[in-house]
Amino acid sequence: MALQYLVTIDCARPEALASFWRSLLGYADKGAPDGFESRGEYLRSLGLTQEEIDSGAHAVDPDGILPRIYFQQVPEEKVVKNxxxxxxxxxxxxxxxxxxxxxxxxxxxxxxxxxxxxxxxSDDPEDPFVVLADPEGNEFCLV
Incomplete structure (x- = not known):
């Protein structure tokens, strides 16, 4: 049986980076459970502080098929190639x-x-791609 996975990206500004990736991929924010107006309201009901809420953000495939991405705030900056x-x-x-x-x-x-x-x-006609970096410098390719 194949395992499911999600991708976690360390970053300085989780919501800003999640917003970029949601826009790029056509993903959505992780919604609030039934009975809550927003995800923040739900997380506050669990006792999380605003600082804890702001330390992470999600990007999810609206069809629920492709992997989820979680953006996790870390204190250190990216210093080397991915x-x-x-x-x-x-x-x-x-x-x-x-x-x-x-x-x-x-x-x-x-x-x-x-x-x-x-x-x-890429300058290889057999393997064309473009290398880009997201707003925090994380490299990704378009293929």
Whole structure:
């Protein structure tokens, strides 16, 4: 049996980074349970302080199929290249080179418009991708 997993990203500003990733991926915030107006209200009902509530944020696939992402506040800044990164699939299967690069450039521009930084483009025609960084410097690829 395959195991389910979620991805946890260490960061300085969880809600801001979660907002970027929600926008990029078409994800949503983790909603409040029935009977609560907001997730914050729910967490306060459990006795969490505002500081504790602000120390984490979620991005969830609205269809409940793809992995959830949790953004966890940590005191230290990112100092080296990621050991793990996300590859975001934006190119349709079987696309020709022109269609591939058009899809990659369009998706890269959209990511830049919401706060990403362009780092690099692949120069391998067999393996095209674009490397970007999120607003806190975490690298990811568009493939």
């Amino acid at each position: 050991r793990v990164h996300l590859d975001i699939v934006v190119v349709p299967d079987g696309a020709d080179e022109a269609t591939t690069w058009a899809a990659l450039r369009s998706a890269a521009q959209r990511a830049i418009d919401i706060g990403a930084t362009h780092l690099n483009d």
